[in-house]
């Protein structure tokens with residue numbers, strides 16, 4: 530049987546979801562698993578290199594066909610900690626914003642927030658690798674993932690994008706969820722969904738497998754990231770997709 534190609538985000542936030550996938554021999558027989566940063570997963574889902582990916586939701590408008598195949602996501606009900614606008618100056622003094630090349634959702638979320646929440650109009654630049662050292666003076670930057678957890682120790686001003694979205698809309702935010710670009714067998718979907726949930730019931734083991742001195746992973750996995758894709762999250766996701774229709778999306 531042809532293997533189903535699965536693309537997962539290579540950050541710490543995905544480890545609880547991968548825990549059960551890796552432990553299911555039946556599932557591992559059925560799939561080929563690749564891991565990369567979110568912008569790469571988005572590209573692979575669009576060009577068909579993968580069949581299903583933990584994809585940034587901002588890629589949805591670029592897909593001819595898409596199906597959410599799981600009850601799990603990388604979401605947040607309030608501060609997410611790992612997706613922030615980092616700055617040396619308060620937000621009203623920011624002149625330029627560098628956008629993380631690894632992101633597709635958060636960079637667009639930042640654009641929405643700059644316009645509708647902070648109501649400022651700085652120069653926006655799509656950043657290249659190694660841009661984080663350029664976050665200084667009036668130049669701020671969006672950083673996501675593990676590098677953002679690290680940047681929390683560096684930047685004096687930290688604006689959490691999920692927390693800001695919640696303050697603006699009253700809704701949770703969904704950064705990424707399992708999206709397929711074609712119909713997949715229901716038997717696979719059921720197995721895959723169940724495997725995703727296993728690590729969330731074994732967070733202490735997940736944390737033991739991924740020692741990380743920079744940020745408390747128990748807090749990250751239980752208070753910051755919210756993995757259940759429920760009604761409220763879908764509401765938040767749809768509201769964000771509405772904003773994307775009217776805002777000029779960056780790097781989509």
Ligand SMILES: C=C(O[C@@H]1C=C(C(=O)O)C=C[C@H]1O)C(=O)O
Nearest residue numbers: 567585611632633634635674704
């Ligand atoms: C919360 C996060 O969400 C991520 C942010 C994404 C994006 O901005 O495109 C995509 C996938 C998620 O893993 C994070 O990586 O810190």
